Amino acid sequence: MxxxxxxxxxxxxxxxxxxxxxxxxxxxxxxxxxxxxxxxxxxxxxxxxxxxxxxxxxxxxxxxxxxxxxxxxxxxxxxxxxxxxLLPKTLEGRARATAWLIAALNSVEPIVQELGTIDFFHKDEAWTKERRPQVDARLRDRLGLLQNALGDKDYLEGRFTVGDLMMADVLRMLPDPALLAAFPALDAYKARCAARPxxxxxxxxxxxxxxxxx
Ligand SMILES: N[C@@H](CCC(=O)N[C@@H](CS)C(=O)NCC(=O)O)C(=O)O
Structure with a gap:
């Protein structure tokens, strides 16, 4: 076990x-x-x-x-x-699910984490006045592109995979929930993943x- x-x-x-x-x-x-x-x-x-x-x-x-x-x-x-x-049987399906898992960890999480570090641990410190808007803009750009990739599908590859598990978990780490409100399809996607038993x-x-x- x-x-x-x-x-x-x-x-x-x-x-x-x-x-x-x-x-x-x-x-x-x-x-x-x-x-x-x-x-x-x-x-x-x-x-x-x-x-x-x-x-x-x-x-x-x-x-x-x-x-x-x-x-x-x-x-x-x-x-x-x-x-x-969590992983489809086909080679292609597995590769695509793996790509989304890595995208969550490598292309989205670092920006989410940087914003979280600013908001949780350095709130209102002078240096964040310049840095926070830059990180916020970069994150909004990335979330917009992620929302485009999701399109009108329920999950990133149509069916749930370990890539969605990781992406939804990274989206849960957003320090400001209002940020996701600007991306309604992503917000619904996160809620759909979190509603899984x-x-x-x-x-x-x-x-x-x-x-x-x-
Ligand atoms: N990249 C690692 C990060 C692990 C990580 O940051 N773990 C946190 C808890 S969520 C931790 O152990 N923090 C205490 C520390 O870094 O000393 C992973 O995804 O497993």
């Missing part, structure tokens, strides 16, 4: 957003049960044992029958290999996990 390493506690604002959620959601979509190993923020992150699971001392990490894996994208893809719900089960486990650990 897969064991997921995640934190026993994070600040309230981060609890629903922690990247371990991506693994939980993929596991729920695939219908796989799993164990959870809880890690504390602080020195435990740099223990040799944890660094052997996650070289940067972060979470999530998983162990699956001798395989130790880190990076939420690699973890989600590994789980997706086990279920057609597997999403709800994964969120409940993630939030209950913190409560139990507290």
């Amino acid at each position: 897969i064991t997921l390493t995640t934190y026993d506690w994070v600040p309230d604002f981060a609890a629903p957003l922690m990247r371990a959620f991506r693994a939980r959601w993929a596991l729920e979509e695939a219908g796989l049960s799993y164990n959870v190993r809880l890690l504390s923020l602080g020195p435990d992150q740099r223990s040799p044992e944890h660094l052997s699971r996650q070289p940067f001392g972060q979470a999530p990490a998983i162990e699956d029958d001798g395989l130790v894996l880190f990076e939420s994208g690699a973890i989600a893809l590994h789980i997706a290999e086990k279920s057609e719900v 597997a999403f709800g089960r994964a969120m409940k486990s993630q939030l209950d996990g913190f409560v139990i650990a507290a």
Whole structure:
């Protein structure tokens, strides 16, 4: 059985957003049960044992029958290999789903994260006066193009894949929900992904996990 390493506690604002959620959601979509190993923020992150699971001392990490894996994208893809719900059978379908997963992590998440860093950790600092509008404009441009690519489809490739799982999760990290209101089709897409029963089960486990650990 897969064991997921995640934190026993994070600040309230981060609890629903922690990247371990991506693994939980993929596991729920695939219908796989799993164990959870809880890690504390602080020195435990740099223990040799944890660094052997996650070289940067972060979470999530998983162990699956001798395989130790880190990076939420690699973890989600590994789980997706086990279920057609997340990855189509065809070579083309798998490649396209993988492209969207990488796009979420590499073309969208860094901009979302930069805006989040400004808004959560550096709000009203002088340097953000110049930088924030630049990041905001870049993000709006990227979201507009993503909305064009989605078109009138329910999911990026028509059917749900692990690429949607990752893209929807990245969209959840937007610091200002009003931003997505300017992109109604993307907003509806995010809501559609979050309405999936597997999403709800994964969120409940993630939030209950913190409560139990507290
Ligand atoms: N690229 C990594 C990022 C992992 C990451 O940033 N994890 C956060 C929690 S969501 C973390 O462990 N933060 C504490 C730290 O970096 O020390 C992934 O996607 O798995």
